[in-house]
Amino acid sequence: MRMSRTDRKLWAAARTIADLGELTAQWLEGRIGSQPGYMPNCGPDEETRDLMPHLAAANRAGYLTWNSQPGSDGTGYDGRRWQQRAAVCGYANQPVLDQLRRAAARHGCRxxxxxxxxxxxxDNEIVTGFGGQLPARHLRAMWKGIVSDDAYRALKAATQVTVISPDWGPSGTKKLLAVLEAVR
Known part of the structure; x- marks a missing residue:
């Protein structure tokens, strides 16, 4: 399956992190069918529904997000107890990074x-983690050849940063959303 020609043109026209953020916001809102790095013509995971308006706003404000999850605590698809910390990974330039730092400190996130x-x-066994740096080869595979060279250079120059709540469960989502709302 391939990204539609219309979506490819939109992404290829992007030149800046702000352009990429706007397109990501539109993808989160269902106005664009595909985003680089995701299965073409598939929207965000269902669990992200409550985060989507906040993620869209953060993307429009300059925090280009590419992975997120809400905090949760409950029985999973397999009958085991699943717990999640609320987290979001993305890219930010210095002014937005400064906003994220202040907001994370104020709201108890890292x-x-x-x-x-x-x-x-x-069931108390670690399944996934957030944070770290996306290797250059993954960045190339997700974005190179889909976005313009200018946008790709801007993405490479931005700082990869993850915002994560230290709390397991839904209370962590409230903290994460407070941080995202502070990015303007």
Whole structure:
């Protein structure tokens, strides 16, 4: 399956992080069918529904997001207890990074750059983590040849940063959303 010709043209026309953020916001809102790095013509995961308006606003404000999850605690598809920390990964230039730092400190979240932090557990076994740096080869595979060279250079120059709540469960989502709302 391929990204539609219309979507490819939109992404190829992007020149800046702001352009990429606007297109990502439109994808989150269902106005664009595809986003680089995701299965073509597939929207965000269902669990992200409550985060989508906040993610769209953060993208429009300059925090280009590419992965997120809400905090949760409950029985999963397999009958085990699944717990998640609310988290979002993305790219930011210095002014937005400064806003994220202040908001994370104010709302009790952490910013991760090099380190990973466990983010999902099933029956107290760590399943996934958030944070760290996306390797250059993954960045190329997701974006190179889809967005303009200008946009790709801007993306490479931006800082990869993850915002994560230290709390397991839904209370962490409230903290994460407060941080995202502070990005303007």
């Amino acid at each position: 910013l991760l750059f090099e380190k990973h932090m466990p983010a999902t557990m099933a």
